[in-house]
Amino acid sequence: MKKILFDLTDAELTEFLSELGQPRFRMKQIRDWLNRGAPNFDVMKNVPIDLRKKLDSVAQTLPVSIVKKLESSDGATTKFLLELNDCEQIECVLMRTSYGNSVCVSSQAGCAMGCKFCASTLLGVKRNLTVSEIFSQILVAQWELRQDKFSDKPIRPNGDANNNDVSHIVIMGTGEPLQNTENVIGFMERANHDMGIGWRRITLSTCGIVPGIKRLIEWGRPINLAISLHAPTDELRSKIMPINNKYKLSDVLAASDEFTATHNRQLMIEYILLGKKNDKGETELYNCTPEYAEKLSNLLRGKNCMVNLIPWNTVDERDFASPSGNAVHRFQDILIKNGIHTRIRRERGNDIGSACGQLRLNNKKGK
Ligand code: SAH
Secondary structure: OOEEHHHOOHHHHHHHHHHOOOOOHHHHHHHHHHHOOOOOOOOOOOOOHHHHHHHHHHEEOOOEEEEEEEEOOOOOEEEEEEEEOOOOEEEEEEEEEOOEEEEEOOOEEEOOOOOOOOOOOOOOEEEEOOHHHHHHHHHHHHHHHHHHOOOOOOOOOOOOOOOOOOOEEEEOOOOOHHHOHHHHHHHHHHHHHHHOOOHHHEEEEEOOOHHHHHHHHHHOOOOEEEEEOOOOOHHHHHHHOHHHHOOOHHHHHHHHHHHHHHHOOOEEEEEEEOEEEOOOOOEEEOOOOHHHHHHHHHHHOOOOEEEEEEEOOOOOOOOOEOOOHHHHHHHHHHHHHOOOOEEEOOOOOHHHOOOOOHHHHHHHOOO
């Protein structure tokens, strides 16, 4: 197995290089490239070519390597399929938005949560990602952003072609972050410390693991918490999210309230809008009927929260359908009427299979 240089300490890297007959200053040169997210040794132009070749045969830069890179047609979204050292694959997504550059990272290879609408969980969970593997996803995105400067891509949606830094992180990729809580905390600490990403620009999304939320409260950083709610009653939620059999809605919301009260942050509620095809091939509303909109309003009334409505991204293996735009608006109108703060999540990179876990799944199926 190749040595991963990013994971070595300065002392270890110096020793590794001295075994290759290199002077001490080489360590700093190479460290600098590693910290920038250099995907290979060839880009390290201030390092002699012979050494670059040698390094390439015995080592790799990051603990992840890019298997596939897909760009949305508007150039704003880039999705990466990455391979880890044990050949597991994960995904991360770079979104260039009007408010900055946001990266969606994975916390596990696969997922154990078994949500009925999601692609990530179809093959189960393989393992937790290390701090360095999660952090490397940010570096891959950061490297990509730096390359934007030299490309002939159109101006970024935010109109600033020089805005080349990752500014926001969403932990919403494959996996349940609160099943890998300590590494995810380690990752956030590192992103804050090494890349200067503010706590308030980090959002962690969970299906509602109550002890994990309590751990975040104890940790004490004012990040944003997002809860994947997707249903306003225990009965419905348990049908589509098995985790609800363990942690009931009222417990999840109580823990979330405690979190938001500690930090005076607004809670984000994620609500996927699901339909189902009936015998006639028509789409019937599943969790987004007017009745459920009223129930959701009652559940959330008076809370400091924002409901993000997410039209379901089609996953072939899943027995749901996406509701019409009209149905989405009708659902939202009821929330608005009831004084609930809500918006519809813009779908980014739909043309590149950006819905959770699709790329990884399709690659495994050989598509
Ligand atoms: N396990 C965490 C984070 C990963 S999922 C969680 O449950 O929050 C990130 C978000 O994408 C969740 O809200 C999840 O429910 C949602 N999601 C999963 N599959 C989706 C799909 N096919 N279309 C739209 N959103 C989806």
